[in-house]
Amino acid sequence: MSRWLTRTKQWIGSTLQLPDDLLLDLPRVTWIGSFLLHIENHKGLLKVEDHCIVVKVFDGFLKINGDSLQIQSMLTDEMTIKGYVSEIIYNRQQGGEDE
Amino acid sequence: MKPTLPGTIGVTIKGKAYPVVLQRLYQQSVVLHSITSSGEDEIHFYLSHYELSHIRKAVFKTGCKVKLEKGSGLAFELEHAFKIRSFIIWMVIAIALVMGSTRFLWSVEVQGATPEIRQEVEIAMKELGYAPGKSKKSLPTENQISPILYKEIDQLSWMGLEWQGTKLIVHLKEKKGSTQTVKLPPSHIVASKKGTIQSMQIESGQAVENVNSVVKKGQLIVTGLVGREEDKQAVPSKGVVMAETWYEVNVTVPDKLVRETLTGNEKRKWSLQLFGWTTPSIPFTKVPFTSAVEEIKSDDIEVAGFRFPIKKKTTHIYETEKTISKVDQKAAREIALKVAKEEVLSLIGGTGKIQQEKFLHEQNDNGKVKLIIYFQALEDIAKVQPFSEETRE
Incomplete structure (x- = not known):
């Protein structure tokens, strides 16, 4: 998505007082305690390992570190990750194809 | 046909390019559950069995290996049940058929008594509803039908029903003794042949002729009108009149x-x-x-x-x-006598017997022996001749 479109969307959102994640297709991450992670608006998985899961999002990828990680369910735009989550790293990268 | 029942299948994907597979599955909006890494470059997840076909497309040209586990869930349980379904269904049907068929009457067998009574009972039973194909419960009981049968069939003294599985056996006993109440019309007894009466046993009726009297054919022996002159009653005559009769038999026997x-x-x-x-x-x-x-x-x-x-x-x-073989005179006589006797016996009936036989004439003619044999026989010459009361004279 080109930059001016993003800006326009941001402007529309701010003038109409709409949440940004709806307009811009941004991820919304809910972290419950250290054991459950809810990611909305994801764009797919890049890596699944016991201690590291990489989730693709609109403008980059989310790197989730932890122990005995497991994706409980992966729906089209919603994902629940279970396990001991110690850190989440948000890497902004346009395209977000590679780690 | 698209399956409609829930069921999940465990899938293991091994290969360096597994993220591509996951990406493709995501693009196909396939829902995955419990995605875990089960080793290096190897992930394991569950998906609904409807979406199994997407895996092949997703793995296409990625070099990943797909391993499918045995599915679990209602769909697979049912599928398993459906495999033995037909067997169970037919088993149930067979049992139901056998159990069902035993509830019906298949055949009726009538035993005992005379063929006439059997026939009558068969017809009566059919009218009462004992036909093959009827359910056992709908049939009347023995206590219900026996009075009807006793009433309808006079000569029946006892009947019993016996069930042998689906076969009904009807046991019958006929009445014996003085049960014949057939009303005979009033009748005379006349001579059926010419002869000399030897003995008379008259059960009913009044004898007209005496023992030792010679009667002609058709002559009245016993009259069916009994009583005094004024009020004579017409009764059916019955009796045995043994009389001496004579027969002459011509027999020809070839001598060869x-x-x-x-x-x-x-x-x-x-x-x-x-x-x-x-x-x-x-x-x-x-x-x-x-x-x-x-x-x-x-x-x-x-x-x-x-x-x-x-x-x-x-x-x-x-x-x-x-x-x-040449037949000599003696043998010819024997043959002739035998043949003639048979003929006479067939004429005089069962109760009669030959008293005397005599060769009257014997002649050899053109290679044939001609014989005339005389027989004296004792036979029942009583012939019942019914008459109507109006024409009695």
Whole structure:
């Protein structure tokens, strides 16, 4: 998505007082305690390992570190990750194809 | 057909390019559950069995290996059940059929008594509803039908029903003794033949003739009108009148007897018959017998119940021998007597017997012996002649 479109969307959102994640297709991450992670608006998985899961999002990828990680369910735009989550790293990268 | 029942399948994908597979599955909006890494470059997840077909597209040209686990869930449980479903269904159907069929009457067998009573009972039972194919419960009970049968069939003294599975056996006992209440019309007894009365046993009626009187054919012996002159009553006459009768029998016996006997030699020939056309018999050799008797048997050729239109024809040829025996006077007499006796006995009926026989005449003529034999017999000459009361004189 080109930059001016993003800006326009941001402007529309701010003038109409709409949440940004709806307009811009941004991820919304809910972290419950250290054991459950809810990611909305994801764009797919890049890596699944016991201690590291990489989730693709609109403008980059989310790197989730932890122990005995497991994706409980992966729906089209919603994902629940279970396990001991110690850190989440948000890497902004346009395209977000590679780690 | 798209499956509609829930069921999940465990999938293991091994290969360096597994993220590509996951990405493709995500683009196809396939829902995945419990995605875990089960090793290096290896992930394991569950998905609904509807979406199994997407995996093949997703793995296409990625070099990943797909391993499917046995599915679990209602769909697979049902599928398993459906595999043995037909067996169970047929089992249930078979049991139901057997159990169901035992609730019906299949055949009625009537035993005992005379054929006439059996016939009557069969008809009556059918009218009462004892027909094959009726359910046992709908049938009337023994207590219900027996009074009806006793009433309808006079000669029936006892009946019992016995169930043998689906077969009903009706046991019958007929009445014996003085049960014949058939009303006979009033009748006379007249002589059926000319003869001398030897003895009379009159059960009913009044004798007109006495013992030792000679009666002609048709002459009144016992009258059915009994009582005084003023009020005579018409009764059916009954009785046995044994009388002496005479017979003259002409018998001719040839003095040569030609007998054909089998020697015991036998030849057989076979041929096939097809739509009325017969093949030549095998073997083709001529039968060496001078005189013979042929017996032809044709059998259907049958293989496992299927009847071919071909018949196997077997010809048995038995050799015969002609023997000519000369009959002397004594033997001729014996033969003639035997033949004549048989003839007389057939004339005088069962109760009669031959008292005396005598050769009246004997003559040899053109190779034949002619004999006239005289018989004196004792037989029942009573003949019941009904009359109507209006015409009595």
